[in-house]
Amino acid sequence: MTEHSLWRFSRALHRAINDRHFEDIEALIDEDVEWALYGPIDMFPFLGARQGKDAVLDVIRQLADNFHVRRFDRESIMLGVDSAASMLRYSLTALDSNKPISLRIAHFAQFRDGRLLNLRILVDSFDLVEQALGRPLHLPKIASFA
Amino acid sequence: MTEHSLWRFSRALHRAINDRHFEDIEALIDEDVEWALYGPIDMFPFLGARQGKDAVLDVIRQLADNFHVRRFDRESIMLGVDSAASMLRYSLTALDSNKPISLRIAHFAQFRDGRLLNLRILVDSFDLVEQALGRPLHLPKIASFA
Numbered sequence: 001m002t003e004h005s006l007w008r009f010s011r012a013l014h015r016a017i018n019d020r021h022f023e024d025i026e027a028l029i030d031e032d033v034e035w036a037l038y039g040p041i042d043m044f045p046f047l048g049a050r051q052g053k054d055a056v057l058d059v060i061r062q063l064a065d066n067f068h069v070r071r072f073d074r075e076s077i078m079l080g081v082d083s084a085a086s087m088l089r090y091s092l093t094a095l096d097s098n099k100p101i102s103l104r105i106a107h108f109a110q111f112r113d114g115r116l117l118n119l120r121i122l123v124d125s126f127d128l129v130e131q132a133l134g135r136p137l138h139l140p141k142i143a144s145f146a
Numbered sequence: 147m148t149e150h151s152l153w154r155f156s157r158a159l160h161r162a163i164n165d166r167h168f169e170d171i172e173a174l175i176d177e178d179v180e181w182a183l184y185g186p187i188d189m190f191p192f193l194g195a196r197q198g199k200d201a202v203l204d205v206i207r208q209l210a211d212n213f214h215v216r217r218f219d220r221e222s223i224m225l226g227v228d229s230a231a232s233m234l235r236y237s238l239t240a241l242d243s244n245k246p247i248s249l250r251i252a253h254f255a256q257f258r259d260g261r262l263l264n265l266r267i268l269v270d271s272f273d274l275v276e277q278a279l280g281r282p283l284h285l286p287k288i289a290s291f292a
Contacts, residue, residue, distance in 0.1 A: 038250055040272050043285040076254035076266060078224040078231045085224045085231040087254050087266055104184055106252035106268045108222035108233050120222060120233055122252045126186050126271035129285060137283065139189040139275060 005111040006084035014072075017064045025060060029053045030115040039125040043132065056116075068093040070100070082111045094132065101131045151257040152230035160218075163210045171206060175199045176261040185271040189278065202262075214239040216246070228257045240278065247277045 005028075012024035035056045039047040046062040070091040077086040085108045092101040103123060110118040130136055151174075158170035181202045185193040192208040216237040223232040231254045238247040249269060256264040276282055 038270050038273075040285060043287060045287070076231070078226055078229060078254070080224055083224060085222070085252075085254070087252070087268065104268060106231075106233070106254070108224070108231070108252070122233065122250060122268050122270055124184050124268055124271050125273065126275050127184075129272050129283075133285070137275075139186060139279070141189060141191070 004079055004084065005082070005114050005116075006079065006086075006109060008114070009109070009111070009116055013060065014069050016060050017067060018069055020064050022057065022061070026053075026057060028115050029056055030112055030117045033116055034118045035059065036119070037121045037123070039123050040129060043129060066095055067101075068095060075104075084109045084111075097134075099131070099134065101128070103128055103131070150225055150230065151228070151260050151262075152225065152232075152255060154260070155255070155257070155262055159206065160215050162206050163213060164215055166210050168203065168207070172199075172203060174261050175202055176258055176263045179262055180264045181205065182265070183267045183269070185269050186275060189275060212241055213247075214241060221250075230255045230257075243280075245277070245280065247274070249274055249277070 009025075009028050012028050015021045016025040031053050033051070033053055033056050035050040037047045037059070041048040046059050046066070050056050050059055070093055072088050072090045075087045075089060078084065085106070087104065087106045090101075090103045090105060092103060093099070094101055104127070105121055105123045107119060107121045109116060126137075155171075155174050158174050161167045162171040177199050179197070179199055179202050181196040183193045183205070187194045192205050192212070196202050196205055216239055218234050218236045221233045221235060224230065231252070233250065233252045236247075236249045236251060238249060239245070240247055250273070251267055251269045253265060253267045255262060272283075
């Protein structure tokens with residue numbers, strides 16, 4: 001039994017982000033890839049939707065410019081033949097400020113011939129914004145929700 | 147082949163939220179359920195972690211007090227024997243203000259004997275906060291991210 005595409009992709013992605021080694025990940029992305037990283041793109045220009053391998057590699061380079069992955073824990077996982085979904089908790093370092101960022105994400109991935117064809121990532125975006133700002137945003141308690 | 151637990155649970159949950167019909171969902175929640183809805187609990191007290199059927203039913207009642215589900219589209223889905231994960235786009239109405247809220251969520255669920263045993267839900271929380279406030283939060287563009 002061969003290794004699931006997710007493990008190979010995950011290893012290559014982390015190697016790209018932490019070591020700026022982009023050759024492995026480049027070989028694991030389909031030319032027609034669809035990519036979406038949902039979140040506030042005004043604050044984080046590397047978030048948003050991308051189409052095609054070049055655009056996705058560009059995002060991965062921006063992630064490498066901005067973050068170091070200290071560790072990640074996979075809290076939930078589901079694997080299909082050519083698909084995978086997981087929820088993970090990442091411990092990152094923001095490289096500009098050297099600040100630690102702890103972030104929960106969920107992803108759904110589809111592969112074709114072992115290469116990434118579709119990836120959608122949802123992040124706990126409010127948590128990310130507060131940590132990037134380095135301070136809590138004071139929000140009203142919605143009255144009827146009390 | 148019997149129907150997957152996810153479909154029964156999803157139907158009962160939406161019936162509870164929209165019609166305040168709680169009998170069906172009550173029968174589909176394990177006594178030892180673990181529940182987590184990640185997001186800013188200061189603003190939305192029904193977010194957060196809950197343990198046990200009574201605590202989870204209480205959250206579902208609070209969701210029914212606050213929201214109406216107008217529609218939902220399942221964008222990604224993975225089904226296992228006793229597990230399921232999906233990414234969905236919800237169109238809600240906030241009942242206090244009658245405001246529409248459009249929200250992307252990802253969930254990972256585990257079932258035991260057809261009943262919910264574990265549910266983790268991640269929401270695009272920054273998007274939720276801005277829509278609940280009814281205005282954008284102005285954020286700095288992180289310089290090194292440009």
